[in-house]
Amino acid sequence: MTDVISAIRDTQTYIGIPLLHEHWYVAGLCEEFGRDLTSRTLLEKSVVFYRTEAGELIALQNRCLHRSFPLSESKLQGDNIVCGYHGIEYSPEGEIQNVPCQTQCPSGKLRKYPIKEVGPFVFIWMGNPENAEQGYIPELPYLENPQKVSFYGEEFLVDGSYLLLQENLNDLTHFTHLHANTFGATVDSLDESFIKLPLDFAETNGIPGCYRTDDNSDRIKLGLPPEVLAEIGDRKVVNRNGGITVSPGVWLGENFFHVEDPAPGKPETYKIYINHYLTPKTHNSCHYWYSVTTDFIEPTPENSAGMSALFRAAFEEDVVAINHMQKLLEEDTTDYKEINVFGDKAGVLIRRKMLEWVANEYPAN
Ligand code: FES
Ligand SMILES: [Fe+2]
The missing domain is CATH 2.102.10.10 (Rieske [2Fe-2S] iron-sulphur domain)
Structure with a gap:
């Protein structure tokens, strides 16, 4: 029997939950x-x-x-x-x-x-x-649109549970530290005030997501390419980013830039879709693929290569972190107590969802 409270409180117990096959x-x-x-x-x-x-x-x-x-x-x-x-x-x-x-x-x-x-x-x-046939499978039409910059990564093999990676994806508070040399370095003001922005956990099909809204136009514009800045001018921009664990192995993310009162013929929203696909290899290791698509950057080979290198370097930082955590969880197993902080809220909600999926698949558990 999976002890729900222990699995929510303790990562070691959580990553020991049974694998989910009905997805x-x-x-x-x-x-x-x-x-x-x-x-x-x-x-x-x-x-x-x-x-x-x-x-x-x-x-x-x-x-x-x-x-x-x-x-x-x-x-x-x-x-x-x-x-x-x-x-x-x-x-x-x-x-x-x-x-x-x-x-x-x-x-x-x-x-x-x-x-x-x-x-x-x-x-x-x-x-x-x-x-x-009843299982959820995402539609990914934007990945096949040649009008968009789109790339999908070669597989990472991760020496850690896919559950640690899912939790990492639902945690929007690690950007300024773990990704200080990648995402953090591209936008100077990705600082403490950014990670303190309010989070929301809007649900889709009964699953909580994790999203952050930033209405600091000046900060947002630091991360946008010159062509987009020329279209936006001094209009206000609001960024909403985050994503959702739509099934145990699939996380669909979005990073949307909404423009207030756009110029005629110009987009109201500039979009980036960032998806992650995690498949357990064993309990303690997983396969990891990702895809990134944007509708506002010209799909030249240079643009694709530049974006691909940035995203891959950042995602590799997550993989290294997960590998370290898995090792520690396996080697140091007693006399410790983890704490939860506000930034863990989405991760904790997803632990509950995973345990619900376990209960559905293993009713006697
Ligand atoms: S024919 Fe496959 S093991 Fe003998
Ligand atoms: Fe990350």
Whole structure:
């Protein structure tokens, strides 16, 4: 039984909660998967991926039913996998098609995982396949719009629980310290008064988000490019930024700049979408991808490369922090007490939500 109070109060207990299978998670980038057999461990299950000759992406249990040989170390014959150990052949549905040393095929089937390709990402359902259609999967149309600067990161492999990263994303108070050399360095006035701005926790579909509103036009304008500043002139700008854990492995963020009484034909809102996709590898490690899209910066290769380098450097700071925290949580386990501060409010609300998801998936827990 998960002790809700302890899990909310104590990070070590919290990151020990069961993995959540009945949700869609990112398995990788569409472009990563082709006619090679590729394996990836997701939610403590090894999965083998490949595309059929017609291009359909297949995800199967990466463990031969005979003697646990990894099918990713095998070969494709047409659309079938032939196990590299004794040659048992499997269809894209996971059915046994041929056993070289006998005429009859034994019963048994590899587990097949539902897959959806959304924008540049492959999403996978690791739970009961019958429930997959009801699961929430984000729409990401802006990631496919060539009019926008858009990029998605190569995967980070994190030596820490995805729950620590989710909490990091719902914590808007670490920018000026952890990101002092990246986000902090780009806007001189990202100072104490910025992190003291009020937070709100607006809910979407019963899930609390975490947002901050800044109406200090002078500070906001320090972070905007000259083309946008030329369009805005001396009009007032209000920035609202933050995001929401829409499912255990997906955090959708936005950084919007609202202009009061914009010039004719000019936008009322300049938008940046910043999304993070976290998929447990094991309890204590995770895969981490991200995407960033903006509708107000010209999509030149230079602009994309510059933004990509800045965001990646900042997100890497989060990864390093999570790696340190996981290590400490594992190595130093007694005689300590954590405190909560106001900036943790969204993180605590999300701990509650995660525990609700645990209770839904494990009703007897
Ligand atoms: S282990 Fe795969 S055929 Fe024997
Ligand atoms: Fe961060």
